[in-house]
């Protein structure tokens with residue numbers, strides 16, 4: 230049971246405190262019931278209700294009110310603290326995850342688990358805690374009935390146990406139904422995502438838009454059908470709980486007096502206690518669907534955590550900075566092999582060997598899908614090689630040295646992400662950044678202040694220029710630029726090859742560039758060619774090499 234697993238995560242003292250106040254609130258409700266009955270009995274016998282009884286009633290009422298409030302408050306405090314811990318744990322597991330493992334987890338799943346499932350649990354946990362309180366009251370009410378009449382106790386308890394057992398069995402059916410509701414809801418959200426993310430395409434193409442809408446319609450119709458089916462199951466449960474209570478009171482009033490003598494003296498007390506059962510039983514039964522959904526949702530949260538756990542790379546992803554890799558003379562990637570899917574067929578690259586010397590400017594070329602971006606991710610340690618070794622000078626980069634090795638690189642991939650702030654960079658001078666903005670010819674568009682750029686509403690080429698500014702501010706030793714120039718206009722593309730790259734080189738940086746711009750290959754110190762995962766020195770055959778470049782073939 231996932232809810233129990235969540236409870237076990239908590240600090241033991243906190244859970245006990247929550248339990249104490251919950252039991253106290255249930256206990257106070259039961260005492261109130263006993264006091265009401267005692268007062269009613271006095272009135273029935275023509276005796277005045279004593280002042281002590283009134284005072285006792287008021288005190289118990291006060292205890293009930295305060296403990297009830299404290300119980301709900303504690304439950305809310307408890308669940309928020311747990312969800313906070315869980316969110317934090319998941320975020321930190323994402324931070325420490327291996328890129329390949331993360332790529333295999335549906336990102337939409339991460340968002341829906343972190344928002345929808347956790348929110349549902351957060352909103353309904355207080356209801357569950359009030360159901361727990363009701364369970365305490367239920368037990369005490371039954372105890373009270375036992376004091377009044379053992380026969381009534383046996384009948385009422387058996388009926389209540391039967392009703393709860395019936396609910397428990399129905400819960401399993403409801404559970405399965407809720408799983409298919411969840412699956413359909415996820416499909417519906419996925420389909421809705423096509424609308425927002427593919428908006429431009431569907432706005433331009435009415436047939437595509439209609440087909441998409443027809444698919445969405447089909448999904449929501451199926452969802453409606455399933456939810457109505459779940460509703461029908463729930464109605465059966467609800468009706469049963471109401472009918473059960475009327476049947477129970479009927480038995481207590483009409484049937485039991487026929488069999489037990491002396492029972493009539495206490496009948497009104499037993500009826501009052503039975504009516505008192507209405508609240509707890511219906512609180513428990515109405516919390517059942519919430520409980521089922523919250524439990525399934527929490528199951529998804531734990532599942533996500535487990536799949537992230539499997540892809541954990543390190544305990545600590547911070548670079549130790551103890552080996553001074555940043556003073557490297559050369560990096561050697563030896564007999565590197567990598568494949569995307571271990572069991573399945575998939576793209577494979579290698580074996581290849583690459584030596585990168587400090588200050589090199591290397592161009593990497595090859596057809597679409599030849600493995601250039603994959604090679605970059607292997608070079609910077611984002612992907613872990615399936616076979617082969619990486620050396621920084623004479624030091625082999627074993628797994629625990631990967632954080633330090635990665636801290637050598639600053640990369641701009643085609644799917645780069647521009648953060649809203651310069652995270653991890655402190656004390657950056659706005660003057661310096663604004664100067665770089667000017668250098669990138671963006672001064673009319675963007676300014677830099679309060680550690681962030683004034684806007685990100687830019688063209689893709691302009692956004693790449695901002696990404697390069699951030700990369701240069703990070704001031705790493707090696708730059709990996711994956712088709713950076715592809716979105717630039719002719720003028721800026723020229724600037725990139727004849728001004729920016731030479732400037733990086735003059736700064737002592739090592740630069741690797743993935744490019745299809747064969748006109749500028751002469752700028753590189755070396756060129757490398759990839760073809761279906763095989764790497765060779767030199768440009769591919771048939772490429773035009775402008776300004777005297779050497780294709781090495």
Ligand SMILES: Nc1ncnc2c1ncn2[C@@H]1O[C@H](COP(=O)(O)OP(=O)(O)OP(=O)(O)O)[C@@H](O)[C@H]1O
Nearest residue numbers: 332569575576595596597598599600601602603604
């Ligand atoms: N995340 C992934 N999961 C599985 N396979 C992948 C993944 N990314 C890429 N591939 C496979 O690896 C191959 C090489 O992809 P890669 O992105 O490295 O090529 P590329 O040379 O950079 O191509 P392009 O010039 O089009 O950017 C592709 O053919 C693709 O099938």
